[in-house]
Amino acid sequence: MENRKKVIITERIDQEGIKLLQKHLDVDISFNIPREELLAKIHEYDAIVVRSATKVNEELMSLGIKLKAVGRAGNGTDNIDINEATRRGIIVANTPDSNTMSAGELSIGLLLAQARNISQANVHIKSGQWERNKFKGVELYNKTLGIIGLGRIGSLVATRMKAFGMNVIAYDPYISDERFKRFKVEKKNTLKELIQESDFITVHTPKTKETTGMIGEKEIEFMKPGVRLVNAARGGIINEKALLKGLKSGKVASVGLDVHEEEPCFNNPLFELDNVIVTPHIGASTIEAQVNVGVTVAEQIINALNGEIVPNAVNLPAMHRDELAIMKPYIELLERLGKIYYQLHKDPIEFVNINYWGNIAAQDTKMSTIAFIKGLLEPVLEDKVNYINATLLAEQRGIGIEQRKMNENYNGYLDYIEIKIKTKDETFVLAGNLSSKREGRLVKIGGYEVDVNPSKYMLLIQNIDVPGVIGHIGMALGEENINVATMQVGRNVRGEKAMMVLNIDDEVSSKNLEKLMQVKNVLWAKGIKL
Ligand code: NAD
Secondary structure, X not given: OOOOOEEEEOOOOOHHHHHHHHHHOEEEEOOOOOHHHHHHHHHHOOEEEEOOOOOEOHHHHHHOOOOOEEEEOOOOOOOEOHHHHHHOOOEEEOOOOOOHHHHHHXXXXXXXXXXXXXXXXXXXXXXXXXXXXXXXXXXXXXXEEEEEOOOHXXXXXXXXXXXXXXXXXXXXXXXXXXXXXXXXXXXXXXXXHHHHHOOEEEEOOOOOOOOOOOEOHHHHHHOOOOEEEEEOOOOOOEOHHHHHHXXXXXXXXXXXXXXXOOOOOOOOHHHHOXXXXXXXXXXXOOHHHHHHHHHHHHHHHXXXXXXXXXXXXXXXXXXXXXXXXXXXXXXXXXXXXXXXXXXXXXXXXXXXXXXXXXXXXXXXXXXXXXHHHXXXXXXXXXXXXXXXXXXXXXXXXXXXXXXXXXXXXXXXXXXXXXXXXXXXXXXXXXXXXXXXOOOEEEEEEOOEEEEEOOOOXXXXXXXXXXXXXXXXXXXXXXXXXXXXXXXXXXXXOOOOEXXXXXXXXXXXXXHHHHHHHOOOOEEEEEEEEO
């Protein structure tokens, strides 16, 4: 049996996560292992899974000579020295998304419940009454929803409430305009603007110095009469005293709260009001969220050890699951395109320009740029390069990297990624995009236009553009027993040089290449592996 990689789990995670790890790795379940014991055996493991108690510090990482990944089941990473991990090229990943859907759906539940008095009506009918006129609600349709904090949960609430026909606006000074555009949410530059225009307001920020009490008396004064509020983020972001006053005065029609200034909380004056709907911090309490934590941490570890994209790596640009779904084929394509240059040329690179054109320019492209750099260095550094250290290693080699975004289309392409690799004397140009089936395509190489779905093994041949060369090459390929899956010829000017790009089934040997080079009018032939 092949030598499987090893992971140690030092704190409890869901059984589903353990099962998934066991499918791919040798798993040592050592819940609550004493520190000394862990330090004594950490050198055996490629990865470690922890919650919040195990300290993954310099001491542990220096002894963990094989460590490539640290998985944190849960959100915070206070117990992990991220900088040290980054220096060592160790991927640290947590599971921040695992309860996002649950918390978002609960927030929406609190919006709907107060708009239609669902909880009150429920208590009413069960107490033997039937007074329907007491429960006249309001529709969400055509109302303005103000979201404070357009992060993971805020954006999820935004897209879902747009489906309800709400006009969604948001205030979040810490994110790019691109993110507002991506979620088709109108950006408000100040909290005051958002508050003044909203019929419903929901908060989705972390609790920080700045956000504690960010909705207070003054803010409630600016609100529309009859406004309805939700807080399923953290207790105290809406000041409870000010809220009580607003509710009593009738300015605030109702509120839904999952989180409270003091938790647990039993005797809160807010609970005495009919138009206050409360839940005991149950945002993450779903079957799915609990399983998700275990499964997600397992997935991150498996991806990290396989050298694949680790969506929740905290020492890499963060990506939401939806963003990743959009970007994954581009990330994979760019990593493959990255591998081409050093298999063709040896000139030291001075600069890499990655230009994103069209729709792709509106996406978060940090990860695809990193993937290109990782691919670029792989033929030289092999498994010493990973997503974490790729940029750093490129910098150390004096390679400048710049990504640029152009919102307009390129030459009729809706999406187009053009990469210019500059050496002292020349510029090597590559470009790629996705087909309608979302397959990665190589559409330009060395300045020649082609259209190929790059395969694992490829053959590149430069020749003089004269009749008969293709036939001769075809024969030589046959003689050398090289099976061709697809073949494309790119040329810029008739009679000058042309480039043949072939997808082939197996790797070509240097003997094969020598034979091909002997074909008349062939200038060079190179095999590459992507
Ligand atoms: P996130 O980090 O993805 O998003 C938070 C957003 O708030 C970011 O976009 C940030 O830029 C923005 N922000 C920060 N300060 C701001 C400010 N002063 N004004 C406006 N925007 C600001 O976080 P998330 O995963 O979406 O979580 C949001 C909140 O929900 C957090 O407080 C989290 O603890 C809470 N949460 C609650 C439950 C629950 O059980 N009720 C479950 C999960 C998360």
